Amino acid sequence: MYQRLLNLSQSNSFFLFGARGTGKSSLLRARFGEKDALWIDLLDPELAASLDAFPNRFVDLVRGQKRPWVVVDEIQKIPKLLDLVQQMLLKKEVHFALTGSSARKLKRGASNLLAGRAFVFTLFPMTHIELAETFDLQKALEFGTLPESWNHQTDLDRRRFLKSYATTFIKEEIVAEQLVRNLAPFRRFLEVAAQSNGEMVNYSNIAKDVDSDAKTISNYYEILEDTLVAMCLPSFSHSIRKRQKKAKKFYFLDTGVTRALAGVVDVSLSSKTVEYGRQFESFIINEVHRLLSYEEKQFQLSFLNVGNQQEIDLIVERPGCPTFLCEIKSTDRVDDRAGHHLDSLGRDFKNAKQLIISNDPISKKFNSSTALHWRQALRAIVAGSL
Numbered sequence: 001m002y003q004r005l006l007n008l009s010q011s012n013s014f015f016l017f018g019a020r021g022t023g024k025s026s027l028l029r030a031r032f033g034e035k036d037a038l039w040i041d042l043l044d045p046e047l048a049a050s051l052d053a054f055p056n057r058f059v060d061l062v063r064g065q066k067r068p069w070v071v072v073d074e075i076q077k078i079p080k081l082l083d084l085v086q087q088m089l090l091k092k093e094v095h096f097a098l099t100g101s102s103a104r105k106l107k108r109g110a111s112n113l114l115a116g117r118a119f120v121f122t123l124f125p126m127t128h129i130e131l132a133e134t135f136d137l138q139k140a141l142e143f144g145t146l147p148e149s150w151n152h153q154t155d156l157d158r159r160r161f162l163k164s165y166a167t168t169f170i171k172e173e174i175v176a177e178q179l180v181r182n183l184a185p186f187r188r189f190l191e192v193a194a195q196s197n198g199e200m201v202n203y204s205n206i207a208k209d210v211d212s213d214a215k216t217i218s219n220y221y222e223i224l225e226d227t228l229v230a231m232c233l234p235s236f237s238h239s240i241r242k243r244q245k246k247a248k249k250f251y252f253l254d255t256g257v258t259r260a261l262a263g264v265v266d267v268s269l270s271s272k273t274v275e276y277g278r279q280f281e282s283f284i285i286n287e288v289h290r291l292l293s294y295e296e297k298q299f300q301l302s303f304l305n306v307g308n309q310q311e312i313d314l315i316v317e318r319p320g321c322p323t324f325l326c327e328i329k330s331t332d333r334v335d336d337r338a339g340h341h342l343d344s345l346g347r348d349f350k351n352a353k354q355l356i357i358s359n360d361p362i363s364k365k366f367n368s369s370t371a372l373h374w375r376q377a378l379r380a381i382v383a384g385s386l
Helices: 024-031 044-053 056-063 081-090 104-108 128-134 138-143 146-151 157-175 184-196 203-209 215-228 242-245 255-261 274-294 336-348 374-383
Strands: 013-018 035-039 069-075 096-100 120-123 231-236 249-250 300-307 310-317 324-328 353-358 364-366 369-373
Touching: 013 024, 013 300, 024 069, 035 056, 044 056, 056 081, 096 274, 104 215, 104 324, 128 255, 128 369, 138 146, 138 157, 138 255, 146 157, 146 255, 146 274, 157 184, 157 255, 184 203, 184 215, 184 249, 184 310, 203 215, 215 231, 215 249, 242 249, 249 255, 249 274, 255 274, 274 310, 274 324, 274 374, 310 336, 324 336, 324 364, 324 374, 336 364, 353 374, 369 374
Parallel strands: 013 096, 013 120, 035 069, 069 096, 324 353, 353 369
Antiparallel strands: 231 249, 300 310, 310 324, 364 369
């Protein structure tokens, strides 16, 4: 098993959220032995049906054993159990580790997430640090870094897994949880959203593509966020309100999943192509998001687009640290043209660090920009300094 970076609490109850297949159960089984925790798996249909019909049986299960921890897998299946969890937490009877692949049903059920009595953690697909010497960039861009995908021995089986993952996501997360009423436009939306991964979203244009309306498309993107399949990258603004109103980008959690949903996972990914560059940018932005999340630092990620093809791919704001303005290039040979947009747009940012992130192994300096190999660049961003 890979050593995960997420540092779970040893002494306080917690939620562990993460999309399906990120390894939540495996992580908790490594954290808790069978003697240390009672496991309640709500993916077991018989057990889930029983606890849904008679919630007090949940209390009987917990109180009928003497282990210090109770692990409840996929708590969003029965949100009302959280009221009972809260009662037992108030009495300090036991600690709970509660996993979930969707926060949407908890929100819709008016669950209070235990009013701060349980910490909240999120697990993502594996990072290049967790994969260590087994990491391969080409493989990561083409098939993603979900544990099961990574552990398959052939590219054919990786493709099979990713196609199955896409189908399972629709079947178990969307249909089973009744998140959408009309499945046909949502299926079309998933393909279009994956094909436009990392682009500025125009809800009206996508609505036309999937024969729907802008409000529905906005709701679909919320579903992707709530099921942890995609993250939102807002447009930069010093004003929080303006930031919320401006155009957004969405990045799916995993390049392999993105390619499967877009219907191109059977096509080999070639370097020095537009598609390779898109997947590289998605990988870098996801990797920054994951690593900073595991560091438990307060941070803001955004992008800036002022038209005329002038854009800053990623802006990283961390309290007490310089703001990073990042240009992401998949090339293995960076030249002075790469930092052009950073130089022109960076003048509006005080004390910001301009960073060109690429595959080029040689560090370089262009005017106010520093060009680093992506591994070095990620270390600098996480550390908060160059």
